[in-house]
């Protein structure tokens with residue numbers, strides 16, 4: 442990996458300009474001020490729980506931040522990748538969980554570059570939006586016709602939507618600046634405030650519907666164009682918070698990509714690059730213990746109890762990062778002798794079923810009298826109680842070679858998103874014929890509702906929780922952002938660098954620094 446250098450640590454650029462003795466004096470001053478008067482030794486062991494994109498990127502960033510000597514153990518009860526997983530249909534693999542990545546997701550972009558992974562050719566099939574009776578919008582292969590159609594139906598709303606999303610993305614991207622200067626945040630609210638002030642925090646507590654109405658978008662546009670995108674990305678409507686709504690809208694941008702061979706390769710790659718040890722086991726509980734030190738005195742450690750193939754075991758850690766949603770259905774970790782305020786977030790994950798079908802779509806189900814006129818490769822839907830799917834679309838395998846190009850009317854692999862498993866009757870309506878069917882049921886992302894509070898990042902003195910960020914928005918890049926933040930936060934809190942945590946006016950501060 443080799444990108445870690447002592448000089449890349451906090452404030453290095455500023456320090457270089459000061460004479461050394463002054464530096465030492467300053468250092469002792471802020472150490473005294475922050476109350477961490479004793480010289481801290483480096484932590485010897487750090488545990489990361491969960492080997493999804495959150496946990497594996499955390500291992501990677503912990504290595505960068507803490508250096509080469511610390512031992513990093515990553516616990517995983519299932520498979521590396523977590524919600525990034527592929528499913529095999531007729532000998533080829535398809536993304537079954539998190540699949541698309543935005544071109545401005547800079548952490549993800551950095552990972553694939555660093556890991557030497559590649560991106561398959563981008564292909565774009567035509568999209569239709571179906572309301573249960575008819576298509577309210579059908580994309581044409583002629584760009585200009587699409588523009589005219591959109592203008593005719595929605596005026597300038599689509600264009601304004603682009604600008605609205607871009608403005609939010611612009612502010613969100615400030616995080617990369619802050620993180621490259623090693624700044625961290627101790628709460629989600631603090632992080633969001635640093636990105637876009639009170640407006641940003643407010644977006645977390647207002648529905649997308651209300652946010653867009655306030656911004657002047659028409660009801661028709663929200664209902665016909667925005668809702669279907671929320672449904673395909675989050676299985677929910679426009680009553681989700683405005684920020685996750687904006688993240689979801691970026692999923693309709695151009696230039697979206699995925700990783701050749703499967704997005705989960707990023708996770709195994711990061712694990713390898715971090716030189717962390719993977720422990721296959723289910724973490725059951727975490728308890729703080731006081732242990733005598735060889736040098737005299739005592740030290741506080743966390744005892745992590747887990748079950749593995751070779752039976753129950755425990756291990757001691759200085760720092761613990763939790764990179765899995767904390768609720769009984771998904772991770773079921775108990776904390777002994779302390780009780781982080783998480784109860785309200787239990788069991789609130791939204792079920793999403795992904796069904797992969799090799800077959801021919803039934804165009805007449807979607808109102809086509811003559812199936813030979815059907816050219817759509819993606820159908821999104823509007824909220825309608827009669828509709829039992831969120832979306833259906835042709836997918837390409839993750840290996841993606843040229844001969845995988847398919848005509849929608851020929852047999853193809855379709856991915857269907859629905860709330861519940863599809864029944865035989867429903868399958869027979871959607872497809873005129875099919876041979877193989879594979880299903881993957883996910884507790885996919887939070888069930889968003891207002892008022893929205895984000896779970897804490899700091900659960901105990903040296904226990905950090907990454908997945909609270911999903912309550913602002915669940916996406917691969919969000920997990921990576923939370924991972925880098927937790928790595929930096931745990932580092933600064935360990936060494937008492939309080940000036941690197943929750944700084945006000947960072948945006949202004951960093952603007953003048955370069």
Ligand SMILES: Cc1cc2nc3c(=O)[nH]c(=O)nc-3n(C[C@H](O)[C@H](O)[C@H](O)COP(=O)(O)OP(=O)(O)OC[C@H]3O[C@@H](n4cnc5c(N)ncnc54)[C@H](O)[C@@H]3O)c2cc1C
Pocket residue numbers: 490491492493494495496516517518519520521522523524525537538539540541542722723724725764765766771772773774793795883884885886908915916917918920
């Ligand atoms: C169907 C679907 C489609 C999606 N589409 C997209 C998309 O297109 N783009 C996008 O950016 N995002 C998408 N997402 C969201 C994205 O996949 C997630 O936000 C992201 O993968 C979460 O990663 P994570 O590491 O935080 O959590 P996870 O991937 O859930 O990782 C947590 C890991 O912890 C393990 N674990 C849990 N409990 C324990 C325990 N007690 N002991 C040990 N290990 C434990 C789990 O087995 C799991 O591997 C989608 C998600 C789904 C489900």
Ligand SMILES: *[C@@H]1O[C@H](CO)[C@@H](O)[C@H](O)[C@H]1NC(C)=O
Pocket residue numbers: 725769770773775
């Ligand atoms: C969660 O763990 C506790 C104790 O470890 C156990 O008693 C309980 O049955 C588990 N719950 C679920 C839903 O797995």
Ligand SMILES: *[C@@H]1O[C@H](CO)[C@@H](O)[C@H](O)[C@H]1NC(C)=O
Pocket residue numbers: 803805806807869870871872873874
């Ligand atoms: C296709 O859809 C039509 C209209 O909903 C339905 O009557 C028919 O049974 C479906 N199945 C096949 C195989 O055509």
Ligand SMILES: *[C@@H]1O[C@H](CO)[C@@H](O)[C@H](O)[C@H]1NC(C)=O
Pocket residue numbers: 630642643645646892893894895
């Ligand atoms: C949203 O509002 C609730 C109650 O009005 C408040 O407790 C909560 O902190 C707010 N959430 C955010 C993210 O600001």
